[in-house]
Amino acid sequence: MNLRESAAAFGPTGLRDPAILIVDDAPDNLAALRTQMVEQGYQTFVANSGERALQLAQRVHPDLILMDIVMPDMDGFEACRLLKAHPVTQRIPVIFMSARTEAEDVVAGFDLGAVDYIGKPLRMAEVCARVRAQLQIRASSETQQEQAERLRTIVNSMAEGLLIIEASGRIQFTNPACDQYLGYQADQLSGRYIGDLLNPLVAQEYLDYFARHAANPATAHSHGTREVIIRHRNGNSVCMDLTLTPMFLRQPLFIGLLHDITHHKLSEDALQRAAMVDPLTKIANRRHFDSFLEKEWQRATRTGAPLSLVLLDVDHFKLYNDSLGHAAGDICLQQVAGAIATHALRGTDLAARYGGEEFVLLFAETDLEAATGLAEAIRAHVEALRLPHPKSPTSPWITVSIGVATAYPQQLDITETLFVAADRAMYSAKEDGRNQICATRTSGASGVR
């Protein structure tokens, strides 16, 4: 075939006309078959020996080979065996043509991998029909292979993790993204069970859903998307969105799509934490303190344990700002906050900036005497910071005045009572000369005792 002929071999769609390699040592047979094949619109290549057929097949990759069996030197059976042994030619369908139509010849032909066997003398219409049928089979199997290849590429390159799960919870397949998310090598997850990855309650919920679907596929619906905690191979937990969709092939299967939301979760957690912290001093803010106090108040109501509130106000802070500037005032508040926070040691203690230059500490399960001791330690700590306050009329250093109040909350009491008592005590400390503590004990609705 010359260049013009080979250009003409491509149809208007750019797809090549099917190419047929005809192998026969009889020139008449070759010519007659070639004429038929050309009439059918096929490209044709001819070979008059087994050796020549092998060379041509490797060069032109025909879509089908029509192969005579009885030929000198290398016969058709041997040529077929060699074609099937070579990776480049092994998938090319071979149709034998022979006058040897004994059952053992036909069987031997099929055993060698031929797709068909036509008896000689040839009936050309039959040859054409058989060639057409084989080309159709080959085209549809190529389409299936292409589709499978396309799907494989998508599944292997997608950023989302994909799992195929059987109704028993056994994992049948995972894609590379899924393996990577969960820290496994390729194929290590196949054969494991979802219970190996999920918390037992969540795994059971999925197994129930699988069982319901397997029992009645017609009513199956997508399980939708939900947030799940999955066990990473290294033992850590990762937060993922899992979307499950049923699919029925030979057995009920479930496609799981995994989307890593750990980063999203981390920033959500960071936002939540930020909402609880005072931006200047980095200790708890008022909102966090109020909800913490509410919880401890409820707990103390149940246990009958004392609850102590320590309220601190920086002395003459307006003068400090006015003399040293607002920026120095900010740094001073940060240092005072740092000192205060070191005294909230237990999980049930909390130090917070309550607003401006006012700080609070809550000490749960702490009576007035113990709280007063803690308050005195804080007062001394702040004074020991030796933060110069040149304009203060009461001390050369930054000091704090502290009110301490202790309550034994009862059912109808409100937290407000404790605040009012601590506030009053703090003002008494101011009035008495600042840099000191005043303590009081409330009993809720019955007021200060």
Ligand SMILES: Nc1nc2c(ncn2[C@@H]2O[C@H](COP(=O)(O)OP(=O)(O)OP(=O)(O)O)[C@@H](O)[C@H]2O)c(=O)[nH]1
């Ligand atoms: N630098 C700074 N100053 C603040 C901040 N919040 C409140 N203040 C200042 O703190 C000062 C509080 O002053 P006052 O409530 O009058 O009381 P004081 O000067 O501390 O005097 P006494 O409480 O009576 O000892 C005000 O000048 C506020 O502007 C802050 O975040 N940074």
